[in-house]
């Protein structure tokens with residue numbers, strides 16, 4: 001197993017010319033200002049994400065994970081630093097991005113197919129042109145038999161599958177996922193972890209995935225970004241070199257356990273248990 005101490009861009013390690021990062025976060029700071037004391041939510045975040053990477057962000061409550069996600073999604077202005085997708089500064093929600101939140105935000109009065117097609121309507125696109133893709137995605141997630149059902153008729157796991165399909169409808173290059181499986185029972189969460197990995201291997205989208213679970217982060221991630229709080233910052237970045245596809249049973253191997261232990265140890269050393 002090989003660990004890199006930090007997120008060193010490849011360009012810094014030699015003379016070879018490399019393209020700029022797909023998603024570039026450089027010395028990013030976010031300070032929330034209100035009548036009360038300003039809150040330094042993110043301090044000097046440096047992270048270069050390559051196209052096709054699956055990056056998991058893990059850290060304790062309040063370390064700024066959701067703030068970072070909202071900044072990347074263009075929903076929150078940054079206070080200083082650089083934040084760019086494919087070389088273009090993010091100042092508003094980019095078109096080429098899909099977002100999945102912990103709460104599925106499905107529209108209760110629309111059936112499943114129509115919930116997925118909302119993504120096309122939102123961008124003023126013809127829904128008929130996207131219907132085949134919506135059906136295909138729902139099929140990929142095992143929901144072909146539920147197209148005309150309503151969200152209230154589905155389990156939590158099925159609902160979250162629908163929101164992933166909606167986020168993927170327009171084939172975005174970047175998928176942001178903020179604790180998407182946090183509210184699910186452990187069995188459903190396992191299933192969705194396996195499905196998500198399968199889909200990612202098939203599509204090679206760039207994914208930024210936030211979780212509280214170290215196990216989930218190691219299972220899914222190509223790299224795990226560890227965040228600490230007070231103010232929110234990157235504590236370490238751990239490349240996960242476990243071969244893919246990873247079956248769920250990989251979590252019982254010594255290699256997997258060593259990654260989990262290393263991440264837990266680092267958190268413990270910085271006072272986060």
Ligand SMILES: Nc1ncnc2c1ncn2[C@@H]1O[C@H](COP(=O)(O)OP(=O)(O)OP(=O)(O)O)[C@@H](O)[C@H]1O
Pocket residue numbers: 032033039041059060061062063064065066067068232
């Ligand atoms: N809109 C806001 N206005 C002011 N402060 C905020 C706002 N949103 C978040 N914060 C503060 O910024 C810090 C980081 O919050 P954030 O929600 O990003 O953390 P988090 O790691 O996602 O937490 P959790 O895991 O509990 O969701 C916290 O101190 C929080 O109180």
